[in-house]
Amino acid sequence: MNASSKARRSAHKAKADGERAGRQAAHSRSLRILAGIGYAARGLIYLIIGYIALRIAFGDSGGEEADNSGALQIIAQGEVGTILLWVVAVGLAALTLWQVLLALLVKDDAKKRLAGAVRAATCAALTFAIVTFLLGRGAPESQDSQAESLTAQLMSLPFGRWLIALIGLALIGVGCYQIWKGATRRFTRDLTFDGASRTVRTAVVWIGTAGIITHGLVLGTAGVFFVQAAWTFDEDEAQGLDGTLRSFSETPVGPYALVAVAVGVVLYGVYCFCQARWQRD
Numbered sequence: 538m539n540a541s542s543k544a545r546r547s548a549h550k551a552k553a554d555g556e557r558a559g560r561q562a563a564h565s566r567s568l569r570i571l572a573g574i575g576y577a578a579r580g581l582i583y584l585i586i587g588y589i590a591l592r593i594a595f596g597d598s599g600g601e602e603a604d605n606s607g608a609l610q611i612i613a614q615g616e617v618g619t620i621l622l623w624v625v626a627v628g629l630a631a632l633t634l635w636q637v638l639l640a641l642l643v644k645d646d647a648k649k650r651l652a653g654a655v656r657a658a659t660c661a662a663l664t665f666a667i668v669t670f671l672l673g674r675g676a677p678e679s680q681d682s683q684a685e686s687l688t689a690q691l692m693s694l695p696f697g698r699w700l701i702a703l704i705g706l707a708l709i710g711v712g713c714y715q716i717w718k719g720a721t722r723r724f725t726r727d728l729t730f731d732g733a734s735r736t737v738r739t740a741v742v743w744i745g746t747a748g749i750i751t752h753g754l755v756l757g758t759a760g761v762f763f764v765q766a767a768w769t770f771d772e773d774e775a776q777g778l779d780g781t782l783r784s785f786s787e788t789p790v791g792p793y794a795l796v797a798v799a800v801g802v803v804l805y806g807v808y809c810f811c812q813a814r815w816q817r818d
Contacts, residue, residue, distance in 0.1 A: 568635055573813040575632025575660065578625040580809030582608045582663075587803030590782045594795040604680040604778035605663060609670060619671065626667040633660040655711070680777025688763070688772035698767045701775070705763030712757025719749030728815040741811045748808040751801025755781055 585608040589601050601607035612621055640653025678686075691697040718724050724745050730738050759781045766774035776784065782802075786795040 568631060571628060571631030572635040573816070574624065574628030575630075575635075576628075576809050576813035576816060578628040579632075579660075580806045580813065581612070581625070583802055583806030583809060585611050585806075586778065586782075587799045587801075587806060590795060590799035590802060593783060594786060594792040594799060596792075602679045602681070602779040603782045605666065606679045607779070609667060613670070622667055622671055626664055626671065629660050629664040629667070633657050633664060636660065679779060681780045682777070684759075684763070684775040684777040684780075685772050688766050688775040692770065692772060698770060702764050702767035705760040705765075705767060708760025708763060709757045710760075712753040712755070712760060715753025715756060716750050717753075719746050719753060722746060724749055727817050728811070729817050730815050733815065741808070741815070744804050744811065745808045747801055748805030751798055752805045755798065755802070758784065 582605060586603050586605075589603040589607050589611075592601075593603060601611060609622065612618055612625070636653050636657035640650050640657065688701055691700050694700070722742060722745075725742060728741070730741070733741070755778070759776060759778070762774055762776040762781065762784075766772055782795065782798060785798045786792045788794045
């Protein structure tokens with residue numbers, strides 16, 4: 538056996554050993570429990586965002602933004618707020634790692650790899666924001682401000698408007714996929730329902746359908762704002778979660794549209810708790 542053959546065999550063995558170790562880590566009970574805490578943490582954040590959105594619809598938001606920054610500031614209040622935020626951060630960090638491992642272990646399915654990578658990146662960004670907040674570096678910047686800042690920076694670059702438009706189109710695409718996933722109930726393939734009664738399963742399916750469709754609608758609407766910002770060359774047109782949610786109150790039906798969307802966001806938060814219990818490995 539020549540040296541190149543030995544090197545190939547060694548590389549193949551190292552790859553197989555790495556995949557085996559990754560599979561064992563992804564399916565370990567301890568990481569799965571921590572990832573479940575991460576799903577529950579996302580659920581808590583969306584519940585609070587939906588609650589703030591409902592207050593906005595009825596004319597009293599208390600000054601909070603209906604996004605991650607507003608949710609984290611509400612969680613931080615109270616005697617156990619800091620402890621709860623650390624639990625949320627640890628859970629989200631574990632969920633990030635779990636999503637990365639699952640994405641790496643998926644073979645011959647680029648869509649699942651990409652979806653896992655996007656979920657991991659989203660959880661990682663939120664984890665970073667929480668940790669920096671806990672370390673005393675100030676409250677997280679609102680997502681509206683982040684969207685405007687990112688848009689302004691990109692506009693200063695060559696072909697920046699095209700990059701902004703691509704971000705918007707990507708958000709619209711993800712939003713449409715979420716709507717499709719909710720409407721066709723394909724999300725149920727990701728759940729095990731171990732030990733759940735028929736009544737509970739039915740409730741989870743309806744909650745997931747409404748919540749996921751709403752989540753997709755909000756993402757798609759945010760994408761439209763980015764495309765509009767690129768078209769008009771105005772960074773102020775770009776909106777984060779808070780601005781996107783508030784935009785629903787400007788429809789012909791007034792605040793009733795925002796109430797419906799806010800309820801859907803709350804249901805999405807409830808569905809995240811269902812994922813914490815029944816998400817398939």
